[in-house]
Amino acid sequence: MQFNRRQSGQGKQFKRGGESAFPPERRGCAAMSPTILVTGAAGFIGSHTAQTLLARGDTVVGLDNLNEYYDPAGKQANLQELARSPGAAHFSFVRGDIRDRELGGRLCGQHEFVAVVHLAAMSGVRVSIENSHLYYDVNVNGTLTLVEAAREAQTPPLCLHRPPRPLAIPR
Ligand SMILES: NC(=O)c1ccc[n+]([C@@H]2O[C@H](COP(=O)([O-])OP(=O)(O)OC[C@H]3O[C@@H](n4cnc5c(N)ncnc54)[C@H](O)[C@@H]3O)[C@@H](O)[C@H]2O)c1
Numbered sequence: 001m002q003f004n005r006r007q008s009g010q011g012k013q014f015k016r017g018g019e020s021a022f023p024p025e026r027r028g029c030a031a032m033s034p035t036i037l038v039t040g041a042a043g044f045i046g047s048h049t050a051q052t053l054l055a056r057g058d059t060v061v062g063l064d065n066l067n068e069y070y071d072p073a074g075k076q077a078n079l080q081e082l083a084r085s086p087g088a089a090h091f092s093f094v095r096g097d098i099r100d101r102e103l104g105g106r107l108c109g110q111h112e113f114v115a116v117v118h119l120a121a122m123s124g125v126r127v128s129i130e131n132s133h134l135y136y137d138v139n140v141n142g143t144l145t146l147v148e149a150a151r152e153a154q155t156p157p158l159c160l161h162r163p164p165r166p167l168a169i170p171r
Helices: 044-055 072-083 101-110 125-130 132-152
Strands: 034-039 060-064 091-095 112-118 159-161
Touching: 034 044, 044 060, 044 072, 044 112, 060 072, 072 091, 101 132, 112 132, 125 132
Parallel strands: 034 060, 034 112, 060 091, 112 159
Antiparallel strands: none
């Protein structure tokens, strides 16, 4: 995953075909500076990704529902570490679910996301066997919900998704 400040739009208005990708009411407002959305930001990969982006000067909004699939204390510890990281002043955290269409739309409307790094997932083989409906709902429907919210908000079409592991079929 390679972003730099220029690609991320940091410090300049994101352009598409020479025109701003955003409607006039979404331009030039300091409170809506270009930002990267990291889903699953309290998780293992998401928290490290957010840390790396912050360290190089990006602004990051982290989204995570802090579910209890594994000990949420570990996720809180990840968030605390993020809060102590270089660039932490440019990090904000939203507790919420990627399947929440209204929340996705609201976030995409509030921020000029130049990228979505989608790492929220029910990861791991165990959940895919024990709760395959939840696994499918989060990993497939949740991803679709997020993509649709970004598309409707005209978020530039840079959406990175590390797909979850394949569904394990128990014998
Ligand atoms: N950890 C690895 O070694 C590894 C290797 C290859 C791929 N991956 C993939 O990277 C992604 C992240 O993996 P991870 O190890 O960080 O997992 P993780 O479980 O540590 O993090 C996932 C995060 O997503 C959050 N989440 C789950 N459902 C959500 C929902 N509905 N809404 C909002 N947040 C939700 C969880 O609370 C958690 O914090 C997964 O797709 C995984 O398959 C991980």
